[in-house]
Amino acid sequence: MKQTIFLLFAIALVFTSCETEVDLNAPYKNTTVIFGLLDPDYNGDNVISVQDTQWIKINRTFLGEGDNNSYAAVRDSSEYSDEDFVRKVVERIVDGNVVDEYELVSTTVSNRQMNGIFYGPDQTMYYFVPSAPGLDQNSEYRVVLEFTDGREVSATTKVVSYNSFSWLTPQQNATFILASVSTNGGFNYTSEVAIRWNAASNANIYDARLRFHYTEMKYENADWSGAPVSVTPKFLDYYLGSISDDEITNGQLLKITFDGRAFFSFLQNNLVADQRIRRIIGTYDTQQQRTECFDVMLTMGNNDLKSYIEVNSPSTGVVQERPIYTNVSNGIGLFASRGTRNLVGLPMIAFDNNNQPNSGNLRALVQSEYTAALNFCDPNGSSDFPCGN
Numbered sequence: 001m002k003q004t005i006f007l008l009f010a011i012a013l014v015f016t017s018c019e020t021e022v023d024l025n026a027p028y029k030n031t032t033v034i035f036g037l038l039d040p041d042y043n044g045d046n047v048i049s050v051q052d053t054q055w056i057k058i059n060r061t062f063l064g065e066g067d068n069n070s071y072a073a074v075r076d077s078s079e080y081s082d083e084d085f086v087r088k089v090v091e092r093i094v095d096g097n098v099v100d101e102y103e104l105v106s107t108t109v110s111n112r113q114m115n116g117i118f119y120g121p122d123q124t125m126y127y128f129v130p131s132a133p134g135l136d137q138n139s140e141y142r143v144v145l146e147f148t149d150g151r152e153v154s155a156t157t158k159v160v161s162y163n164s165f166s167w168l169t170p171q172q173n174a175t176f177i178l179a180s181v182s183t184n185g186g187f188n189y190t191s192e193v194a195i196r197w198n199a200a201s202n203a204n205i206y207d208a209r210l211r212f213h214y215t216e217m218k219y220e221n222a223d224w225s226g227a228p229v230s231v232t233p234k235f236l237d238y239y240l241g242s243i244s245d246d247e248i249t250n251g252q253l254l255k256i257t258f259d260g261r262a263f264f265s266f267l268q269n270n271l272v273a274d275q276r277i278r279r280i281i282g283t284y285d286t287q288q289q290r291t292e293c294f295d296v297m298l299t300m301g302n303n304d305l306k307s308y309i310e311v312n313s314p315s316t317g318v319v320q321e322r323p324i325y326t327n328v329s330n331g332i333g334l335f336a337s338r339g340t341r342n343l344v345g346l347p348m349i350a351f352d353n354n355n356q357p358n359s360g361n362l363r364a365l366v367q368s369e370y371t372a373a374l375n376f377c378d379p380n381g382s383s384d385f386p387c388g389n
Helices: 002-017 068-072 260-270 303-311 360-367
Strands: 032-038 054-060 085-094 097-103 105-109 123-128 140-147 152-158 166-169 179-181 187-189 193-198 205-218 230-244 253-258 277-281 283-285 290-301 332-347
Touching (some): 054 085, 179 260, 193 290, 205 253, 230 260
Antiparallel strands (some): 054 123
């Protein structure tokens, strides 16, 4: 009996030892990858129009013998040709019925920076131009891809709608107070500067930024004598916070607060203190007779985008593996909607509750312990801190 068992073991060992190579590649399956974010105001100019062309990225997975990093650098490995499609369209849907259809047009763009393993700078993008005046915010949109091999890939999403959106604070002509001058000549920083708005429709996630505009003038000498060597308009974006909630309703009051002191500290940490550099705050509007330097920029996304961001956020728990989120049928990727609402050209000088000018923002930029060394000045010639030498 022992001899029989030993013989069977020896035979099994011979057969299992014959194959020494292992095929790590599974049978190839052509999987379509879609990434598209429909944006009613793609240009960010607060106007919905047909100029806001909508863009969608369509790729495919690849598999081959050898180093997949090499395949990633080959454009044909990841892209389809127009001959691969029977039909590639975006449908506009109202109450479950298709009321419009737009052909997806392929084009080559050459602006991809070569900072990763994938091919570039040339890549294929697909776009469609909605009917006037632009994306219908009361409709759903569905991308439909039909391939010559018989496959159909689709995805549907609702569009972010601005119908119920409105700014509450700040207003276009009334900026916020980041700092006030105290009685002893120091500064009182506002601990909770508020940004308030009424929620848009179909938007469940919001990100807010404060953009600060300035012009950097670089001189050869520390006394700023003679003409500047360079004059460069610049800006810095300060992240204010985010809101993410499944239960946000149309027109609901939403608020993000931030610390005024932290903003000036942010400028200190992100700008170089150099006596040869002078910085002009914003631009002077001669008609309004005010210096304008702030933009409040609010980016929002629908529930599909919210879910995608949440699933792909860094894991903070013990379990590091995350599920793959996709709303693409018979493929992978994301087809969602985002939007932007911006308050542009807010003035530097704020007004208090008694409608009296509050120069705290300006004085803090020029004199505070955080930014005094950054050499800010006001382009308003009548200011207490004018840029004129």
